Amino acid sequence: MTIGEDTDFAETPARGLPLGVPPRSDPGYPSDPGYGTDPGYRSDPGYRSDPGYRGNPAYRRAPAPAPAPAYGLAGARPAVPAFPARPQPWPKVSVVIPTLNEARNLPHVFAELPPGLHEVIIVDGNSVDDTVATARRLRPDVRIIQQNRCGKGNALACGFAAATGDIIAMVDADGSADPAEIPQFIQALLDGADFAKGTRFAAGGGSSDITRLRRLGNRILSGLVNTLCRTQYSDLCYGYNAFWRHHVPVFGLQTESDVPHGDGTRLWGDGFEVETLINIRVAQAGLTVTEVASYEHSRIHGVSNLRATSDGWRVLRTIFAEHYYHHQRQKAQRTLAQRTLAQRTLAQRTLAQSKLAQGTLPSPGREA
Numbered sequence: 001m002t003i004g005e006d007t008d009f010a011e012t013p014a015r016g017l018p019l020g021v022p023p024r025s026d027p028g029y030p031s032d033p034g035y036g037t038d039p040g041y042r043s044d045p046g047y048r049s050d051p052g053y054r055g056n057p058a059y060r061r062a063p064a065p066a067p068a069p070a071y072g073l074a075g076a077r078p079a080v081p082a083f084p085a086r087p088q089p090w091p092k093v094s095v096v097i098p099t100l101n102e103a104r105n106l107p108h109v110f111a112e113l114p115p116g117l118h119e120v121i122i123v124d125g126n127s128v129d130d131t132v133a134t135a136r137r138l139r140p141d142v143r144i145i146q147q148n149r150c151g152k153g154n155a156l157a158c159g160f161a162a163a164t165g166d167i168i169a170m171v172d173a174d175g176s177a178d179p180a181e182i183p184q185f186i187q188a189l190l191d192g193a194d195f196a197k198g199t200r201f202a203a204g205g206g207s208s209d210i211t212r213l214r215r216l217g218n219r220i221l222s223g224l225v226n227t228l229c230r231t232q233y234s235d236l237c238y239g240y241n242a243f244w245r246h247h248v249p250v251f252g253l254q255t256e257s258d259v260p261h262g263d264g265t266r267l268w269g270d271g272f273e274v275e276t277l278i279n280i281r282v283a284q285a286g287l288t289v290t291e292v293a294s295y296e297h298s299r300i301h302g303v304s305n306l307r308a309t310s311d312g313w314r315v316l317r318t319i320f321a322e323h324y325y326h327h328q329r330q331k332a333q334r335t336l337a338q339r340t341l342a343q344r345t346l347a348q349r350t351l352a353q354s355k356l357a358q359g360t361l362p363s364p365g366r367e368a
Contacts (some may be wrong), residue, residue, distance in 0.1 A: 056342050092118035093186060094165030094245070095179070098147075098155035100125040102173040103134040104301040109171070110138045118165040122173075123155040148255070151266050152239075153274030157253035160245075169242040175300035176209055177240045179211040185242035185292050193290035194247055195282050197233070198240030204293035205235075217312050221276070221319065228323045229283040233291075237315065239275045240294050243282075250285045251278050273318040280322045 095113065098107070099122055113120065121143045122135045135142045145162050147155045160168060167189060169182050177198075190197040200207045210218075214237075222236040253274070254267055269277045282289060 005189055049364045073127075080115045090116065090186070091166035091190075092164070093167045093169060093182070093242075094118055094163035095120045095158060095169045095182070096123060096159030096163060096172055096187045097121065097173050098123045098125065098152050098159065099127060099131050099170050099173045101127045101129045101131060101302065103127070103130040105173055105175045105299075106131065106134050107138060108175045109173055109179060110135075113180055114180060119126045119143055119163070121159050121162055123159040123162075125155055127149060129227075145201055149266060149270055151270035151274075152272055153253065153277070153351045154255075154266070154270040156274055157269070159166045159253075160251070160253065163245055166245060167242055168245050168248070170239060172239060174302065176296050176298065178295060178297065181240075181292075181294055182242070185240075188207070188290040189242060189244060189294050191290070192288060194244060194287035195289045196292050197235075197279065197289055198238050198294040199233075199235035200238055200294060200296050201234045201291040205295055207296035207338055209296050209298045221312075221315055224316075224319055225276070225280060225283075228319065229280055231279075231283045231289070233279060233289075236279060237275055238296070240296075241275075241278070247282075247285075247287060250287065251281055253277075269318075271314055273314045276318050277322060278321065280326075284322075284326050 013192055046239065093116075095117055097109065097120065102109075110120075120139055120141075122132070123145045124132055125147050132144055135144065145158050147158045156170060167186060169185060171177050171179050171182075181198075185196040185198070199205055200210065217235050218235065222233050225231060226233055253269055
């Protein structure tokens with residue numbers, strides 16, 4: 001399927017996935033023995049004879065797909081080329097992937113990355129398996145960054161600071177987020193958004209990983225943020241996002257500190273609450289946010305580092321703290337503005353009195 005096609009979504013009895021999203025055992029996934037024999041796969045002899053391939057003479061004679069926002073087709077696997085043709089060059093895209101012992105998952109994640117990316121940045125949290133070696137073997141041009149503290153938030157902050165592309169996309173390394181959806185996020189940014197926010201709860205999105213408890217907690221926390229920040233987020237705690245790199249200062253994430261490396265100390269925003277913190281600060285800065293439907297798969301290998309109860313309380317604390325700090329910053333800014341205005345008025349009055357005393361200004365009631 002090409003990005004921009006109109007697709008009907010339906011529930012499949014196997015996993016409850018939207019139509020077009022294959023289960024993990026489907027030949028469309030690298031872990032399946034049949035992967036690579038599908039006609040749409042690059043190594044198959046019939047691949048280049050497909051009319052949808054650019055190198056085929058029939059490519060430009062193929063009928064154009066019906067126009068539709070690309071970000072409305074989350075869950076569908078785009079055909080190559082992943083980035084559709086456009087008059088202007090596509091912006092440079094940096095993909096930041098935090099990792100902690102994800103060597104077995106990286107082959108699946110890297111296989112779904114769209115071609116034409118500017119750079120892929122792995123931010124490693126001192127993995128004890130072959131995560132770094134696996135990343136270099138799979139993608140020799142990958143950039144490896146070591147985070148300077150611990151936690152997902154610190155890993156993302158280090159990755160954002162190192163990125164050089166025009167756009168930054170955040171992708172988890174456990175295989176839950178589909179990197180093939182990246183073009184849909186990029187299209188949302190090109191359509192005018194400052195921040196493209198993934199959501200599992202919009203038409204075309206979904207999840208085979210979220211539990212009832214996490215779903216309920218996410219709904220409550222999203223409603224709280226929407227009330228306090230006057231937003232309309234449908235999925236506050238989903239970490240699949242993309243944004244223009246020049247907006248990174250808005251997040252206010254700390255990448256340098258005097259905290260000794262490896263002692264387990266976390267600063268504000270270093271943990272899983274980073275998604276909530278970013279979403280709140282984006283709203284407070286008045287950036288334009290577009291939600292992009294996305295499907296969350298179950299983790300392929302390993303055990304999640306997320307702890308629903310403790311991380312949920314940390315997110316709740318973040319919401320109230322950020323709301324309080326925002327009002328305190330606004331109050332300090334108003335006080336500073338008033339003080340600056342008073343000082344400027346006093347300086348102008350003092351200057352006028354000095355000129356009047358020196359006779360350079362006419363005194364009241366006397367002509368110049």
